Amino acid sequence: MSDKIKFTMDGVEIEATQGQTIMQAADEAGIYIPRLCAHKDLLPFGSCRVCTVMVNDRPQAACTQPVSPGMAVDSETPELNDIRRSIVEMLFVEGNHYCAFCEKSGNCELQALGYRLGMLAPRYPYMFNKHDVDASHPDIYIDHNRCILCGRCVRSSKELDGKNVFQFVGRGIHKRVAFNSDTDLSGTDVSVTDRAIENCPVGAILKKRSAYAVPIGKRKYDSQPIGSDIESRKAAVKQS
């Protein structure tokens, strides 16, 4: 028996493999579903809900929901994109995201998603929460002002680096990323080459002394919106 199944994305029939998530199947088909906490090398997490799609008219996280034969998935709808935009806006007002001088600007997935979703100004009031920075490590700089609690660092450290450097502490509005150390980041076994550092989607975990090395115009999202790499597969899928 074949492990291939078929379902529809925004009315278009696509083929998928049994056991894939909707996001994985859509990626292979060259259809981009917006996301923040999801990462191709990490296990599904379902935290940020930016990837919410309608599955047979019920909201589901595309990064965790497995495909099943004949399911009808809606993703690129004005209603869903407005919900996604509102989530991104909430992240912007909860942290202190000053894209104007942030060194991640142009390479930041949160900023790129804001642009892609047509965010102009947040519909919610800025919270101006006070967050700390941790510059104690000789090669890594942590700015909690820009953390969106996606958990990529927590999961990357465990799943990819075989360490346990980062962990969530607190609940609700007090939730934050903490370090497995009695003191600060310098007291952990983190390394600047860890995937946990590389996989931060925003300017919260940074390699020191590398800022602004890529000029404006050459940065990842300067010339094409986030998701373009996935969407470029669509043409390849059609040709094959």
Added chain:
Amino acid sequence: MGDTSRIIIEPVTRVEGHGKVSILLDENGQVTRARLHIVEFRGFERFIQGRPYWEVPVTVQRLCGICPVSHHLAAAKAMDVIVGADKLTPTAEKMRRLMHYGQIYQSHALHFFHLVSPDLLFGFDADPAVRNIIGVIKKYPELAVQGVMMRKYGQEIIKVTAGKKIHGTGAIPGGINKNLSISERDFLLKDIDQQIEWSRGALKIAKDYTVEHLDELSDFGSFDSNHLSLIRADGAMDLYDGGLRAIDAEGNTIFDHVDYQGYTDYIAEEVKDWSYMKFPFMKQLGTEQGWYRVGPLSRVNTADFIDTPEAEEARIEFMALTGGKPNNITMAYHWARMIEVLHSAEKIRDLLNDTDLQGEDLVVKGERRFEGVGLIEAPRGTLFHHYRVNEDDQVTMANLIVSTTSNNVPMNLAVEKVAKKYLSGTEITEGLLNRVEVAIRAYDPCLSCATHALGKMPLTVSVVDHNGQVINRRST
């Protein structure tokens, strides 16, 4: 205090930022004191504390949208010291210089054409409904277009060197993040001859105006003063780097070729309770005598020569007016500023023809330090950036002395001189009001750099008698 009246000009118009002027009159209607108050507040020194040092050149440039490149480069130069980059690669230094000359060019063009030309073309007493940039566009459309195109050209240079026309990221600690591509070079080269031609024309307007009105201008808010600027080791004008040179009103040297890393041995700042701006002074002369002017007038006065031929010819002509001694005429700032416009255009041409700009070696680093000072000759004058950075790479101290701060005392003196000469009785005329502003405008002050705030206020001048009663008020 005896019977006095107070006149307030608020805000001062056609300058960058917000300020107000207060003029005190005694019972006979004579001016007893006039002051320029800077009513904005700048908090950059405080809120960059704790931030990583490499972020600073990008952050602090947001002090201003008119000449952010000055702050970008001054901070980057300070951070060069922090990362031990004592000598940049030729590509890095020349890219930064190109960025800077582009900025001087656009900022001076903006000031001369948009803000000042209405006063020079229509006269101080002209109807204010005409004496503005729209009036210039209507009566002198060709000139107005030149002003716009000159500013645009400078902004294009900033874009190809910094990545954006406003608030780019080009300069990084130890160098620059890009070189100049051949297509970018050719894009700029095709217009440079036209730009130089327009610069000659602007210089002629400023020069002719000064010479034709010399009798009036010699006494218009003018006074003897010290002058300060950076100077190249051979005495040439250098807008990007050099040592500090200070001269007195006669041209005598106060100090020369001072390494600005030790500027605090020579310059200090005084705080006064009626302004958010500090008052810098030269330590060896004290607070009363140690104030100085900065900017185009001072730079032309302090330079032994200019290393581009047409600007040097213009400098010689400028200095001949005062027999080779420093020119202390406040309104001569405009002439000096246009000499710098021509100098910048010549420098831009030379740099565009320099193949070092296509080099690939962009960044150097050396021994890490914990304190750095960066100085640059911004369009408005010498700009000081001073930082301390801890072992974790965080800024622990920042001090900025911006050009307009250095010109604080001179602008106040100019205001007082003009008010005393032109204000008679309590009748406020538009001419008086504008003359006070003309004197301030000569310095091209950037009040938002000197401090910082948001908002817009209507222009209101009030005369208040000693009982606090408003006896006369004019508003726009």
